[in-house]
Amino acid sequence: MEYTVRPDLYDLRHFDELMPGELNFYERLATQGVGPVVELGFGSGRVGLELARCGHEVIGVDRSGAMLEQARQRLEREKPETRNRVRLMQASMTDFKLEEKTHLIYVPFSAFLHLRTQQEQRACLRQVRKHLKGFFAGSFFRPDPQRLLKSPYEHVDFVRTARSGERVVQSSYTLECDLHEQTRSVLMRTEVFSPEGEQLENVLHDCEIAWIYGREWRLLLELEGFKLELLEGGFQGEPVSDTWLYTWVAS
Ligand SMILES: C[S@@+](CC[C@H](N)C(=O)[O-])C[C@H]1O[C@@H](n2cnc3c(N)ncnc32)[C@H](O)[C@@H]1O
Missing domain, CATH: 3.40.50.150 (Vaccinia Virus protein VP39)
Incomplete structure (x- = not known):
């Protein structure tokens, strides 16, 4: 993918x-x-x-x-x-x-x-x-086996302030874990807020990754x-x- x-x-x-x-x-x-x-x-x-x-x-x-x-x-x-x-x-x-x-x-x-x-x-x-x-x-x-067993699950990965002063929130939603093949499909969301709190971006992308x-x-x-x-x-x-x-x- x-x-x-x-x-x-x-x-x-x-x-x-x-x-x-x-x-x-x-x-x-x-x-x-x-x-x-x-x-x-x-x-x-x-x-x-x-x-x-x-x-x-x-x-x-x-x-x-x-x-x-x-x-x-x-x-x-x-x-x-x-x-x-x-x-x-x-x-x-x-x-x-x-x-x-x-x-x-x-x-x-x-x-x-x-x-x-x-x-x-x-x-x-x-x-x-x-x-x-x-x-x-x-x-x-x-890999965190406890979490992998719980899919689907949602997780806020981090909230950080970019150099520009904008606040960035990244969260991921693990839709499905294949415990046999060790792959998971994840929907990742990036939200960007201005220093005043206005939402500037709210973007989703999907991603398929393995764990080892x-x-x-x-x-x-x-x-x-x-x-x-x-x-x-x-x-x-x-x-x-x-x-x-x-x-x-x-x-
Ligand atoms: C998490 S980013 C890491 C980027 C950079 N190394 C860093 O440390 O910030 C993963 C990168 O791997 C690339 N990638 C994914 N599959 C690849 C493949 N099969 N061959 C080469 N690059 C790949 C993606 O396009 C993406 O740029």
């Missing part, structure tokens, strides 16, 4: 929202080799743009032309040296092709969960393996020839059991 989120609203919600330690986590890995690093599911460049600002060359792979267009617009506003470090590539992470191997491929912010079947997940891992001479890293949400447990992830990586170096609950060494996130590094 195509990612149907409106890119400008994605940015309003997330653009300046790096998680504690997130940039450091990828930057540390990026500095361990030379040449470009590759971000899968680049979106509008929340992480990749920051790495480019730090001096790294970044290839941003995304299937969505609209998200890449949003990234292009952001790049226009960057200094030329930052802009020139970023190359955008419209392709699926299941069959992207690079001319040479790279020392870091990373997939942040649950983008990997957009691959819903194990065939797609393994196809992606095989492409990564083929193009990698260093580390494969990323993060995705840790830690020990399953370990097996998938092993099956595709990776060695898991680290599986934690955050970017600063948090134990897996304490948080809602998995972070990993494999080689």
Whole structure:
């Protein structure tokens, strides 16, 4: 399924929202080799743009032309040296092709969960393996079995104030969970309010995502020839059991 989120609203919600330690986590890995690093599911460049600002060359792979267009617009506003470090590539992470191997491929912010079947997940891992001479890293949400059993359910994901002063409310309505295939279909709502409280936007988009447990992830990586170096609950060494996130590094 195509990612149907409106890119400008994605940015309003997330653009300046790096998680504690997130940039450091990828930057540390990026500095361990030379040449470009590759971000899968680049979106509008929340992480990749920051790495480019730090001096790294970044290839941003995304299937969505609209998200890449949003990234292009952001790049226009960057200094030329930052802009020139970023190359955008419209392709699926299941069959992207690079001319040479790279020392870091990373997939942040649950983008990997957009691959819903194990065939797609393994196809992606095989492409990564083929193009990698260093580390494969990323993060995705840790599933909450209690909540998955309750579908359908509604949840307010967050309320935040954007830099513009607008208040953004994101909520999601999980319509259906397939407990056997580990996929769920979610209706996501983004509401935007002016500082005075007037509703400016009320937009819905749907999304189908998978969930993956830690020990399953370990097996998938092993099956595709990776060695898991680290599986934690955050970017600063948090134990897996304490948080809602998995972070990993494999080689
Ligand atoms: C949650 S966003 C993450 C964007 C960005 N990495 C970030 O950290 O903000 C997921 C991104 O993955 C992209 N995506 C989904 N399926 C994909 C696929 N099969 N191949 C490449 N990109 C994909 C979407 O278009 C979207 O831009």
